[in-house]
Amino acid sequence: MLHCQGCHRPDGSGVPGAVPDLRGSLARFLELPRGRAFLVQVPGSASSRLSHAELAAVLNWMVVRFGPAADARAAVPYTAEEVARLRAHPLVDVAGARRALLARLGKTPEAPVRPVRPAGSPEELTAHSN
Ligand code: HEC
Numbered sequence: 001m002l003h004c005q006g007c008h009r010p011d012g013s014g015v016p017g018a019v020p021d022l023r024g025s026l027a028r029f030l031e032l033p034r035g036r037a038f039l040v041q042v043p044g045s046a047s048s049r050l051s052h053a054e055l056a057a058v059l060n061w062m063v064v065r066f067g068p069a070a071d072a073r074a075a076v077p078y079t080a081e082e083v084a085r086l087r088a089h090p091l092v093d094v095a096g097a098r099r100a101l102l103a104r105l106g107k108t109p110e111a112p113v114r115p116v117r118p119a120g121s122p123e124e125l126t127a128h129s130n
Helices: 026-031 033-041 052-066 069-074 080-087 094-105 122-128
Strands: none
Touching (some): 026 033, 026 069, 033 052, 033 080, 033 094, 052 080
16 A cells, blocks of 8 residues: 555556556466566566565465456465565566567557656646646
8 A cells, every 4th residue: 555556546447548457467467477577577566665575475465456366366476585586687678578478468558658656746746737
């Protein structure tokens, strides 16, 4: 709630055109080894102030919470050690990595195209006031 929902929203629905909807799609990334790494290496995860153990726990919770259920059931939970290893290699081209993964998964990329500020930040409040 403190670190992630400003952008992802409490229900995971995100912000259209800026933050992807996690519902029914997040766990699909786990079908590919690179996708499994992506969920840890994406900036919102990798650069958060969560410890490796905390990030592993949040990601494991997200996989089950947002599904799809079949992928969540098949998923091997993240460990703090795995998160530590993957986190040491941040993504250089986040959008490109995401597009490539979605193409391999047969999903239409649902766009984050512009950088976003967490909801409620001064920038967003200004942007929405006119
Ligand atoms: C500043 C906004 C912001 C915050 C805060 C944020 N995220 Fe994200 N998140 C995004 C955006 C935008 C994407 C799409 C990929 C990208 O461009 O980074 C994303 C993608 C993801 C993904 C991959 C799913 C996908 O469909 O791309 C995961 C997993 C994720 N975030 C987890 C987290 C976690 C865990 C936290 C909190 C520790 C968090 N995020 C905080 C904006 C945010």
